[in-house]
Amino acid sequence: MKNSKFSFSEYKKKDDSEDLKAPEGYYNELENNVRNKISSSNKQSFINSLIPIASIASVIIFVFVFINKKYDSDTNDSNTDWLSYIDEDIEEQNYISITDELTEEELNAIYEDFISAN
Amino acid sequence: MTHIEDLNIKEEIKINPHLVFNLIVRSYSKQLYTSIRRIVITHQDTDDILQETLLKIWKNLSSFKGESKIYTWAYKIAINESLTFLRSKKRKSWLLFDNTYENEARDNFDYINGDIIDKKLKEAIFLLPPKQKLVFNMRYYDEIPFKEIAQILKLNEGGIKAQYHHATKKIENFINND
Secondary structure (H helix, E strand, O other), X not given: OOOOOOOOOOOOOOOOOOOOOOOOOHHHHXXXXXXXXXXXXXXXXXXXXXXXXHHXXXXXXXXXXXXXXXXXXXXXXXXXXXXHHHHHHHHHHHHHHHHHHOOHHHHHHHHHHXXXXX | OOXXXXXXXXXXXXXXXXXXXXXXXXXXXXXXXXXXXXXXXXXXHHHHHHHHHHXXXXXXXXXXXXXXXHHHHHHHHHHHHXXXXXXXXXXXXXXXXXXXXXXXXXXXXXXXXXXXXXXXXXXXXXXXXXXXHHHHHHHHHOOOOHHHHHHHHOOOHHHHHHHHHHHHHHHHHHHHHO
């Protein structure tokens, strides 16, 4: 065939399965590798199935903790802290109301007293 | 010992999928290995594809409808895995100008027994575009009817025949012009 042209109609097909043989002991190794891959893939799918459950659980826990903290802070405020806010408000309101009530003459008198005193 | 051919596969999958899977691995691994290796050439790549094929067989065993023989179904998965592999290698070597795969595969032709024509034939098949290579190997070596190849590759029969014809012409030209 070396000098003649190659053609499939004349070429005698050769069984190539011997050339394509796997190395010695390969098929036992293959079975083990596939078994390991299947078990790790099963673990992975189990973990994957847990992800949505874990996400929902973490949202529930977060909401529960947040509501609980908010409730605690609200109850503490109602016990003592709000009194000081009210005191400050009253002082501020008094100051504003006193200065608002003074006339220009009274303010000038206060200013002159202050000058003469210093 | 139970033989896979003796089983009513569809029913057995429902009762004992592990048994069916073990029988598939033991009965068909060699045939699948040979078919995959003809396409991808190196042992390492064949091993990766065969493992992936068996994993897919296991995951999809319950979806086997019994419309074809279990070997045809397994073979179809192996061929599709090989095609995915060839496409990714081609894309990678084109993007990275990386010819490692081609060089490694060419080194493997040295181990092929037979005369220079046999080696050239293997090289010519290797150089075919992925789909043509599959069609040629499936028809020429695995002797699968055109109709079945068309079903496996989801193409029409006429197209498959044309692909095979082009492949044989390309191979003949490669060997005669080299």
